[in-house]
Amino acid sequence: MSRNDVSETDWAAFDRFADALPELYPALHAALERERHGHSLLYRWRGRGDGDPTVLMAHYDVVPATEEGWTHPPFAAELTGEGEQRLLWGRGAIDDKGAVVAILEAVEALVRKGFQPADDVYLSFGHDEETVGSGARGIAAVLRERGVRPALVLDEGGAVVERIFPGVSAPIAVVGVSEKGITSVRLTVEQHGGHASTPPRMTATVRLARAITRLNARPFPARLTETNLRMVETLGAHATGPLRAVFTRARRLQPVLRWVFGRLSDETRAIVRTTTAVTQLRGSLAANALPETAEAVVNTRIAVGSSVAETLGHLRRAIRDDAVRIEAVDASEPSPVSPSEGPQWERLAAAIGAVHPRAVVTPYVMLGASDSRHFTGICDAVYRFTPFELSADERGALHARDERIRVATWLRGISVYQALLRTS
Template sequence: MSRNAVEETDWAAFDAFVVALPELYPRLHATLERERHGHSLLYRWRGVGDGAPTVLMAHYDVVPATDEGWEHPPFGAELTGSGDERLLWSRGTLDDKGALVAILEAVEALVAAGHTPAADVYLSFGHDEETVGSGAQAIVAALAARGVRPALVLDEGGAVVEGIFPGVAKPIAVVGVSEKGITSVRLTVEQNGGHASTPPKLTATVRLARAITRLNAKPFPAGLSETNLQMVETLGAHTTGPLRAVFTRARRLRPALVAVLGRVSDETRAMVRTTTAVTQLSGSLAANALPETASAVVNVRIAVGSSVEDTLAHIRRAIHDPQVRIEAIDANEPSPVSPTTGPEWEAVARGITEVHPDAVVTPYIMLGASDGRHFTAISDAVYRFTPFEMSGEERGTLHARNERIQVATWLRGIRFYEGVLRGR
């Protein structure tokens, strides 16, 4: 079950994008090899040595948008403002075409400057990250069949943010070293239908609603993974105010810390536990007919350290009703945790500090899902970082109206990718 309707995709726009790239980036296309996997693209930039390669990732599909409520058309790519205040308005500027084009700009500039990487560099551009991720999976399968095992994989994910962690005034560069599992769980109730004028005491919809409220009333247990502890310890050194004493003693004060993070915000609450959100509901096809089937889809983000099996067991205990069928669809386990030391981590951290010298670089568990999770099958160092500064208001435009990026931010993103590539 995909997150968006694949059958509604405008494939002509994808074809036009692929055709336009060689015209926009002629030096890159004259130097790198390109192959297609469906609409997904894999480029190979051959290095001078035979060391383990680097993979830079992005995706160019976006979630749907209509003109309604947008200050500028979502697919108009309109520029406003001047100087440092210039903004580019378009669906995908932050998620994730902005990063994709920044990668292309960086490689084009390096090729023009005569740079050749020490080892191979691959560019992996997915076409369906927002739905099923089949493009990334096909690319991983192709690389695995060739015996390619990348030293470093860098996909979208965290960003340079402010105001997300209490007491920390500096900008924070959050680098995803893992990501939560993502699973859709369908709850289904089936029983006899009939005329709505003579309903039974417990209709299918009422039983389903009861199951949902029971699940909502019993959240998953909270805790802190090793990565989250590292994040708190890293940021604790830069915290001011009364919370500094808690954050710098994270391991000894773990229960208190879990309680604090569970109350600060939706983002920090999601850090400490598996979360559930009912996203889809269905019932009768007619206003005056009892439903024979009522169903709900629960979007579950599974905490690192847990599993799909544990998640389903908790949901069954919480609902406690054998007449509610519970089944996992699109089940994905949490990703393995990539190292926070060593040359690959340092390459990413160094690239960040070269462009954002005041930022505190910290690992974190990515709450969303990316194509990068598929690459954990062939690489031990998969990181998720989008090299853009994003305010809370800008992060709120992801998958929403008025998505946009500051041009100055995007240009700094290009510099980040150039810095990472110069070191590979």
């Protein structure tokens, strides 16, 4: 499990995982070169030629979990059910050990068959994606120093989903061509403390609460980026009913679409704007003492086309109180937009189509953040797609209780990775 306080992390568990891989995947480890960068792993599969390589990414750390409320213990990896309904339960089944092991299985099987890629393939497995991403950042820096410039990078992200877009009944493979920036913004109010029996009219916590409610009452403006429009146009061509006419005229009907996206769901609302969520609060250390410092952490996801500076400006205008200190922590700008056409996009789309022939492949902006953002400086075609079919319930279990994956889905994911590797 990744923890923000690295002193609380059980690094021995990470070492046991890395040490077990050569035994579990002997053919892969005989054919590929492996390096350890801290607790992150980098493999190189040498190709027959010297063209630009492909990088497959995933991370093997997971967010913390306790057994409370889980149908099956989060770290027991229990199997239930039969056939298409057979399930593997556990933290990381989807995010993101499922992808790590699917990549390893795909490479192991191809090596055993005597396959060698046309050009080099790298496997990059980060150890702290859920916290700061230092492992992936370090690996990207090493590749840059070695002059490696990948043709394509594929990391976790979108999936094969159904019934997320009105009027479209076909499965949809949503491939992230960019991702929002992520910044933790700390709001701090400091003032003289004292006994809680004689509070002033405006305590530090009241001032902080007012700042939070003002921020919540003034959401960021909705915008449709070029990626948003292309996604709507792509999916609109497969829609039925009256919405088809709207979606296929996306560029002319942007005000209508902004209104629709802002009201369909929390997910569609997040697609078209920068979002803020207050995730942590801190006040007094005692129940009967006025806090000298009141603090809130606002998790901010910055829309493509915006910036950290623009976001902080909006927060200051919304809060309208100079006594509230606003500062960005671990700021990360939105990622550059990778092409949704051309040879690398077609490679990925063909690999998805080989296993999911009915799926409509569309670009989108990933709402979360991934390790792939560290590779955008060395590659122009960075994509975020986890090749699993995920239901709404399964997606809802990410970072939550009862995370699980259907075994049949996971096996098809291996096939997608193999199809992509055969064109490497």
